[in-house]
Amino acid sequence: MTTPSFNPPVRTLMGPGPSDVHPRILEALSRPTIGHLDPVFVEMMEQTKGLLQYAFQTENQLTMPVSAPGSAGMETCFVNLVEPGDKVIVCQNGVFGGRMKENVERCGGTPIMVEDEWGKAVDLAKVEAALEQNSDAAILAFVHAETSTGARSDTKELVELAHRHDCLTIVDSVTSLGGCELKVDEWGIDSIYSGTQKCLSCTPGIAPVSFNKRALEKVRNRSSKVQSWFLDLNLVMGYWGSGQKRAYHHTAPVNALYGLHEALCILQDEGLENAWMRHNKMHNALKAGLEAMGLTFIVDEAHRLPQLNAVSIPEGVDDAIVRSRLLSEYNLEIGAGLGALAGKVWRIGLMGHSARAENILLCVGALEAVLSDMNAPINTGAALGRVQQAL
Amino acid sequence: MTTPSFNPPVRTLMGPGPSDVHPRILEALSRPTIGHLDPVFVEMMEQTKGLLQYAFQTENQLTMPVSAPGSAGMETCFVNLVEPGDKVIVCQNGVFGGRMKENVERCGGTPIMVEDEWGKAVDLAKVEAALEQNSDAAILAFVHAETSTGARSDTKELVELAHRHDCLTIVDSVTSLGGCELKVDEWGIDSIYSGTQKCLSCTPGIAPVSFNKRALEKVRNRSSKVQSWFLDLNLVMGYWGSGQKRAYHHTAPVNALYGLHEALCILQDEGLENAWMRHNKMHNALKAGLEAMGLTFIVDEAHRLPQLNAVSIPEGVDDAIVRSRLLSEYNLEIGAGLGALAGKVWRIGLMGHSARAENILLCVGALEAVLSDMNAPINTGAALGRVQQAL
Incomplete structure (x- = not known):
């Protein structure tokens, strides 16, 4: 049996790394x-x-x-x-x-x-x-x-x-x-x-x-x-x-x-400080969208990293099904929780080339669509507008 | 000062690795x-x-x-x-x-x-x-x-x-x-x-x-x-x-x-045994050319690897100058000796994609040209013909 060349799908990588290259x-x-x-x-x-x-x-x-x-x-x-x-x-x-x-x-x-x-x-x-x-x-x-x-x-x-x-x-x-x-x-x-x-x-x-x-x-x-x-x-x-x-x-x-x-x-070319500011700006846009849905961050604001956003999974929602649907329906990867946080949080990465306006819209839009389709306890309808305002 | 993107030259790699990719x-x-x-x-x-x-x-x-x-x-x-x-x-x-x-x-x-x-x-x-x-x-x-x-x-x-x-x-x-x-x-x-x-x-x-x-x-x-x-x-x-x-x-x-x-x-796709045979065939062609110049291998025939050919540097020839000329004039890399063999041998690699007819002709031709230009004690004129016959 011959193994053919490997042709990966095109994903948007918003997990804990690798980020979009x-x-x-x-x-x-x-x-x-x-x-x-x-x-x-x-x-x-x-x-x-x-x-x-x-x-x-x-x-x-x-x-x-x-x-x-x-x-x-x-x-x-x-x-x-x-x-x-x-x-x-x-x-x-x-x-x-x-x-x-x-x-x-x-x-x-x-x-x-x-x-x-x-x-x-x-x-x-x-x-x-x-x-x-x-x-x-x-x-x-x-x-x-x-x-x-x-x-x-x-x-x-x-x-x-x-x-x-x-x-x-x-x-x-x-x-x-x-x-x-x-x-x-x-x-x-x-x-x-x-x-x-x-x-x-x-x-x-x-x-x-x-x-x-x-x-x-x-x-x-x-x-x-x-x-x-x-x-x-x-x-x-x-x-x-x-x-x-x-x-x-x-x-x-x-x-x-x-x-x-x-x-x-x-x-x-971008400049280090500009890169730091971009990560911050994209984080604020993501945060606006996630919070509009009612999702909460596990880290208090003073120590929250812009590039790695750990949010609690809403009550009764199956972690693996959501990530798997995001991957198969939107080619979007977000991260699972590790160790003590497995099954309890998602980790959304905004790292480097992943920290872009188009990715924030995709992520918030896809997450809202999948969660509401699964009847998760979230607020719908407002998230994307908040993202647009923040960008 | 801004560092520009790196654009490597196109080399033919016939050293001890990396080989041509x-x-x-x-x-x-x-x-x-x-x-x-x-x-x-x-x-x-x-x-x-x-x-x-x-x-x-x-x-x-x-x-x-x-x-x-x-x-x-x-x-x-x-x-x-x-x-x-x-x-x-x-x-x-x-x-x-x-x-x-x-x-x-x-x-x-x-x-x-x-x-x-x-x-x-x-x-x-x-x-x-x-x-x-x-x-x-x-x-x-x-x-x-x-x-x-x-x-x-x-x-x-x-x-x-x-x-x-x-x-x-x-x-x-x-x-x-x-x-x-x-x-x-x-x-x-x-x-x-x-x-x-x-x-x-x-x-x-x-x-x-x-x-x-x-x-x-x-x-x-x-x-x-x-x-x-x-x-x-x-x-x-x-x-x-x-x-x-x-x-x-x-x-x-x-x-x-x-x-x-x-x-x-x-x-x-090539088949493992076919790859082994190709390395052997290319080694024989290289050997024909090098021996026609009067160069000698340091390993006896019974234990000689086809893919790594260590040949003695002729008396009075400056190792570094030859390798540097091959690189700058022909974009050809061959290897230096390591450790106890530094300055005494060249290591010519015929590995993987480097083990091709065109590379053998280039290597023998370039080495003959540079060595004769440096008045090294080698036989000239016969090497490339021997390579052609062996290929």
Whole structure:
């Protein structure tokens, strides 16, 4: 039996990522492959580093894309910075804090958990208490924008707290990079990782990271080798470093990096602050429509992310049927709840190229149509008008 | 200063990988991105597993693409199979055996090295002696096709030896998959990893792997957790497993997997044995041309890989100048020597879509022109005729 070529349907992606990929990026992916040591490719690597510095708002020399998905970006931070025996304070207010805990344990570190309810921001007072009770802690790790709930935590303040207690910071910005204010240098973030498939609107598979000098000093002074050969920054730096002579480490994912380069050019063309404002504006339009239907957000307004909207599923409505109908009738993908929120919320992503007026109208219109057809307890008739006003 | 979009030159890639990417694959990369949990995507994942089983000639259920380059495929095998304290016999006859040693050490295992000269196949007698001297060894690890030298080792015999001494096997097939005979089930290989950018002619960034039941039993019965969260097969299997319900693990590199699927469709259309024969035929044509110039191979004929041709650089010829002229004058990339062979050999790859008549003529013609222009000690005038005869 012969397997034919795969021809995917055309979807509108408004889940937690991947987001809609800009056609310029899809086209960039199909440009001719060149060697990963070709001088022209090396030049593109340099440009990509510069563009990432802009996106992260940092001058960190070690700012580069890890050749693997966001989870490997997370692992890059932990395996390099956590040494066996290190105490790491991990804030958990959603799925990804739990994954950080797993990472700490697998590096031989001791996680000290600071837990907050899912949907809440990380509580600064609890973190301060944990830092005081654990004066020997080496690192504070937390998620800037929790993809599982849509909550934004006060990153600047958390980093300040950590530094006051002599801790380095590991920050997850998978969902924040390019979608809302994030200033690595101004906020003093020591190490940070992200993904390409969220607010950069690129295809999934690459993880931008950045490390400041203080973080690199810890990596260089480790007493044991980094447990991952593939993610060992001491080796990766020889390849992505800025010297003329690059040491072969692994074969870079050439075409995926064409895509990232193009995504970052698009961000540069729009301007970072403009991109943040666009996400905000689209969020307000979506919110107007959803609230007109009577749907409610699970995150309070002060900590709500514009790019990831978690709304409660109305009483008696079957989560899976709604998502499946949106997909089959409108080619529209929205996200399910994860972990403790499975079946209780939908996650509507407005990330990068997905954060467009036409998508808001589609999403609100399709959701209203499907829910009213299923006799869900929502208000009908007003939502689309509210969206139009807000756009 | 604004960074413009990146427009790569059109190269012919005859180095050690990436190889020329088939236009069908480049086009597949630019198809619309869909969600990584979309039912249509899940169907494509199933097809990809089936196509990989065909390429590896295996019925192993756990046959799948790791979402990262070949080096991470290597690491997947080692972090899952090597437990702290395990003794691992590692054969080194080039760069990649050394990388295996690094992996064993970072997993807390003890590597027992069996070393052979670079360019030679792994010596069966030495391996047998090591297995006898280390009856407590748990694993034998070796490279089927050494990308740094072009030597092929006797995989079937090495696996038999390992099994006779109750060892599992880890086999590197980065450069062999799709380019020369490789039969995972018939040869009894327990775990194997490869890359996409060699004889599958796909873009770099994905690592196909396969594990048999015996290997998975060791993974499932580990007394310690796998040190990498990202590469832990116990978790990855929940995502790539064949159940209807897939657990979210990481976001799959959607478009890169479109490319791999297309590459495997192309292999299926050609037929695996036909692909092996094509690589052989093209190798013979290249060999005829190179030998007519007086160039010599560093690997003896019995163990020479058709897809990776390491030839000695003639006396007095500057390696870097030749490669740089081939690139700038003919847009042709050939590979440099690695490690101990740096400056001493060129590595000419005939992998996947690069193994075509037009490429052989270009490579031999361009090399002859540049070398004779540099007054290198070669025979001129006969090479292209020999290539034509052999094609």
